[in-house]
Amino acid sequence: xxxxPLWLIGLSAVSAAxxxxxxxxxxxxxxxxRRRMERVIDDPNKRLQLEIPAFNSARRRVLIDRLLSDPAxx
Numbered sequence: 001x002x003x004x005p006l007w008l009i010g011l012s013a014v015s016a017a018x019x020x021x022x023x024x025x026x027x028x029x030x031x032x033x034r035r036r037m038e039r040v041i042d043d044p045n046k047r048l049q050l051e052i053p054a055f056n057s058a059r060r061r062v063l064i065d066r067l068l069s070d071p072a073x074x
Contacts, residue, residue, distance in 0.1 A: 045051060
């Protein structure tokens with residue numbers, strides 16, 4: 001019976017931690033920051049009766065797909 005080397009187990013653990021960080025923690029932090037920034041924009045909108053547009057975070061490919069599949073566009 002062969003065993004895995006310790007460095008391979010360590011490398012797998014680091015890879016799993018990086019993957020979890022990338023898929024779980026980073027999107028939640030981005031969502032939290034986006035909510036705070038939208039609140040910052042809403043405050044002057046209410047006080048000054050302005051309309052500052054919210055940040056557009058849609059990716060370029062998503063916008064292209066929406067335009068191409070829009071029946072009103074032609």
